Amino acid sequence: MKLVIVESPAKAKTIEKYLGKEYKVKSSKGHVVDLPKSGLGVDVDHNYTPDYQVTKPAVLQELRQALKGVDTLVLASDPDREGEAIGWHIATELKVTDRSGRHTNKKIGLERIVFTEITKEAVQNAAANPRKIDMNLVDAQQARRILDRLVGYKLSPLLWKKIRYGLSAGRVQSVAVRLIVDRERERESFNADEYWNLIADIRTEKTNKIEIVYKLKTDGSEEESDEEVTETIEYDPNVIKVPFTLTQKQGKKFEAVSKAEIDKVISEVESKKWIVADVKKEESRKFPSPPFSTSTLQQTAANRLGFASARTMKIAQKLYEAGQITYMRTDSLHLSQQAIEAARKYLSARYGAKFVPEKPIVYKSKSKVAQEAHEAIRPTHFEKDAKSLGLSGDEERLYKLIRERALASQMLPAILESHTVKVNVDDYAFQAIGKQVLFKGYLEVYPDKVSEFDLPKMEVGQQVYPEKLLGTQHFTQPPARFSEASLIKELERLGIGRPSTYAPIIHTIQQRQYVEKEGRYFIPTDTGKVVTDLLVKYFEEIVDAGFTAQMENNLDEVANGSEEWVKMIDNFYKSFSTNLDKQDKKIKKEEFTKLGDSKEKCPDCGKAMIIKLGRFGRFLSCSDFPECKGMMSMDGKTDEDVQEQVKTKEFKETYLDAPKTEDGRDFLLKRGKFGEFWAHPDYPKVKDARPLELLPEKIVELYGEPPKTEDGRDYALKNGKFGKFWAHPDYPEVKDIIKIKTASKSGAKTSGKATKKRAKKASK
Numbered sequence: 083m084k085l086v087i088v089e090s091p092a093k094a095k096t097i098e099k100y101l102g103k104e105y106k107v108k109s110s111k112g113h114v115v116d117l118p119k120s121g122l123g124v125d126v127d128h129n130y131t132p133d134y135q136v137t138k139p140a141v142l143q144e145l146r147q148a149l150k151g152v153d154t155l156v157l158a159s160d161p162d163r164e165g166e167a168i169g170w171h172i173a174t175e176l177k178v179t180d181r182s183g184r185h186t187n188k189k190i191g192l193e194r195i196v197f198t199e200i201t202k203e204a205v206q207n208a209a210a211n212p213r214k215i216d217m218n219l220v221d222a223q224q225a226r227r228i229l230d231r232l233v234g235y236k237l238s239p240l241l242w243k244k245i246r247y248g249l250s251a252g253r254v255q256s257v258a259v260r261l262i263v264d265r266e267r268e269r270e271s272f273n274a275d276e277y278w279n280l281i282a283d284i285r286t287e288k289t290n291k292i293e294i295v296y297k298l299k300t301d302g303s304e305e306e307s308d309e310e311v312t313e314t315i316e317y318d319p320n321v322i323k324v325p326f327t328l329t330q331k332q333g334k335k336f337e338a339v340s341k342a343e344i345d346k347v348i349s350e351v352e353s354k355k356w357i358v359a360d361v362k363k364e365e366s367r368k369f370p371s372p373p374f375s376t377s378t379l380q381q382t383a384a385n386r387l388g389f390a391s392a393r394t395m396k397i398a399q400k401l402y403e404a405g406q407i408t409y410m411r412t413d414s415l416h417l418s419q420q421a422i423e424a425a426r427k428y429l430s431a432r433y434g435a436k437f438v439p440e441k442p443i444v445y446k447s448k449s450k451v452a453q454e455a456h457e458a459i460r461p462t463h464f465e466k467d468a469k470s471l472g473l474s475g476d477e478e479r480l481y482k483l484i485r486e487r488a489l490a491s492q493m494l495p496a497i498l499e500s501h502t503v504k505v506n507v508d509d510y511a512f513q514a515i516g517k518q519v520l521f522k523g524y525l526e527v528y529p530d531k532v533s534e535f536d537l538p539k540m541e542v543g544q545q546v547y548p549e550k551l552l553g554t555q556h557f558t559q560p561p562a563r564f565s566e567a568s569l570i571k572e573l574e575r576l577g578i579g580r581p582s583t584y585a586p587i588i589h590t591i592q593q594r595q596y597v598e599k600e601g602r603y604f605i606p607t608d609t610g611k612v613v614t615d616l617l618v619k620y621f622e623e624i625v626d627a628g629f630t631a632q633m634e635n636n637l638d639e640v641a642n643g644s645e646e647w648v649k650m651i652d653n654f655y656k657s658f659s660t661n662l663d664k665q666d667k668k669i670k671k672e673e674f675t676k677l678g679d680s681k682e683k684c685p686d687c688g689k690a691m692i693i694k695l696g697r698f699g700r701f702l703s704c705s706d707f708p709e710c711k712g713m714m715s716m717d718g719k720t721d722e723d724v725q726e727q728v729k730t731k732e733f734k735e736t737y738l739d740a741p742k743t744e745d746g747r748d749f750l751l752k753r754g755k756f757g758e759f760w761a762h763p764d765y766p767k768v769k770d771a772r773p774l775e776l777l778p779e780k781i782v783e784l785y786g787e788p789p790k791t792e793d794g795r796d797y798a799l800k801n802g803k804f805g806k807f808w809a810h811p812d813y814p815e816v817k818d819i820i821k822i823k824t825a826s827k828s829g830a831k832t833s834g835k836a837t838k839k840r841a842k843k844a845s846k
């Protein structure tokens with residue numbers, strides 16, 4: 083009997099079915115050990131030995147039980163570094179190998195099997211061809227984990243000291259935040275230039291009138307897309323009227339910069355002779371894109387389906403685990419021999435041989451190292467469409483995209499014909515370009531957008547007639563903000579993204595509130611800007627794309643076996659920790675919290691105020707700080723103004739009184755980013771901040787009667803991440819919460835006793 087261990091329970095059943103009676107399959111539900119949650123967890127004085135701690139004792143216990151009576155342990159975790167490390171941790175914890183990966187338990191055999199698709203053939207084939215644990219892959223995974231831990235754990239406390247408590251710095255994430263911050267600053271300092279286009283609608287037959295139209299500011303949008311945009315211009319061949327664009331003056335590129343200039347051009351051309359000067363037809367080919375890698379899948383799903391990268395990966399994982407697509411974490415563009423043959427066979431039968439090239443198309447991966455996942459993302463069965471697999475919703479849409487892209491990658495290019503006509507008027511030249519698809523090729527399957535536009539037949543020397551002249555005002559646009567798609571593209575271009583890291587990077591930078599999304603686009607927060615500035619000034623390497631790309635390359639070399647992981651980390655860590663100590667002394671606390679100037683004057687000394695980043699967001703501080711301690715909230719209210727509110731009738735009828743300190747002083751009302759709160763009078767020296775609490779009768783009025791426990795006690799109203807909820811009086815020991823329903827009027831009427839009882843309790 084062999085015990086096979088996979089990562090996800092969803093896979094276990096299918097694989098057991100494919101492997102037959104001699105195998106039983108269990109799942110580890112991901113990693114079973116990890117670095118400790120608190121503490122460095124890495125022994126920097128002894129070869130960076132990680133202090134792994136068991137995170138899933140129950141799972142391990144189950145696996146130990148399952149191992150009884152088994153003669154071979156088969157590690158079948160995912161086919162990448164992460165999967166290799168998971169397998170090794172399991173084998174070590176089950177005492178089948180030692181920590182160096184050596185097979186030490188002679189009573190139990192050890193096999194590592196990998197498959198990149200969960201099909202009967204692939205799984206059986208993998209089981210018949212086991213190998214040993216690849217310690218190079220394991221080391222590459224460990225090295226990444228340890229590097230990230232060292233940087234995060236050592237750098238974050240410095241940010242707490244110098245900027246704000248609770249901040250954290252990450253290795254690759256900080257570079258991603260920097261890209262977004264730099265782009266925002268480029269946009270802030272961008273000066274838009276005005277320019278004008280002139281479009282002439284031209285008839286091939288004489289016309290009596292010319293219409294002149296101006297369009298102001300036609301494009302203020304900053305929408306950008308990595309995909310080609312569809313644009314089919316309807317052209318009615320019965321009315322021979324074609325829009326030509328002014329392109330040249332005296333044989334040179336021409337663009338008007340003002341309305342006056344475009345007016346001048348119009349007056350010069352409107353009454354002149356318009357003569358066709360050149361007619362050109364050219365054929366071109368439009369080639370299909372390679373099948374998807376992780377990065378292009380995430381980009382295209384974002385652009386075409388509007389999926390965030392995390393969503394794309396979740397759906398792709400489902401499809402993989404259901405045996406419908408190959409492994410979704412890959413930077414390979416390669417398709418297996420069998421896959422190519424299957425695609426070609428399907429395409430010939432379904433669309434005809436004329437769409438299929440004589441020889442298969444081979445795509446080379448950009449990645450310099452042969453990565454451990456071996457194929458691009460493709461369907462396991464090309465002939466099965468989403469419908470025949472019974473897919474719906476997101477899964478249907480993503481599967482369709484993956485399948486069509488992979489199929490198209492083995493098809494002939496589309497053949498396009500462009501048709502260019504140039505019309506000369508005096509010194510000026512106008513041009514129109516038509517485009518036609520002569521042969522659809524791969525477009526038959528994968529709808530890349532081509533704007534088709536027919537031009538009528540025109541001959542050199544022929545006179546044509548302007549019917550309408552349209553001047554349009556434009557402004558040069560700053561570089562677009564990053565979207566998920568364009569950020570992933572940039573990370574890949576810079577060599578700092580890997581299939582397993584794109585989605586986590588995008589998640590982390592938002593979760594840590596270094597960036598926010600506005601529509602599809604990332605904007606840095608104040609914190610993101612301040613932290614980036616500090617890192618750029620004092621830890622240039624950490625936020626340098628080239629340096630980070632080199633680190634990623636080093637990790638790839640560890641995976642290849644051409645670099646030793648301890649040496650690699652040591653090279654980095656020695657200079658990093660020396661620099662850390664040095665810079666810690668240099669950085670002044672106030673240096674990076676200034677965000678800008680303000681028009682307000684200091685309430686204490688009358689000097690100018692500056693905008694600063696504080697614990698609860700922006701506030702105004704006297705520019706003379708620390709000599710003068712004057713400060714205000716962003717709306718110009720001083721601390722005293724806020725504190726005054728406590729005395730108002732409205733406040734007293736809504737909230738419980740201020741909490742008191744042990745020595746009987748009142749807490750003070752302060753304003754933060756998330757509204758008002760009670761602060762210890764010695765705050766922020768004494769870190770005691772408490773939420774405002776509603777009066778019991780106010781709670782009933784707003785949220786209805788509190789639910790009661792079995793022994794008649796009231797549930798308490800609490801503030802959570804997702805709003806208010808009722809919590810058991812012994813919460814959090816008793817984990818019993820009730821979602822808030824909208825206040826019912828009947829609830830409010832029967833307030834009575836419970837309210838009084840609670841009021842008494844609260845006043846104690």
Ligand SMILES: [Zn+2]
Binds near residue numbers: 684705710712
């Ligand atoms: Zn002042």
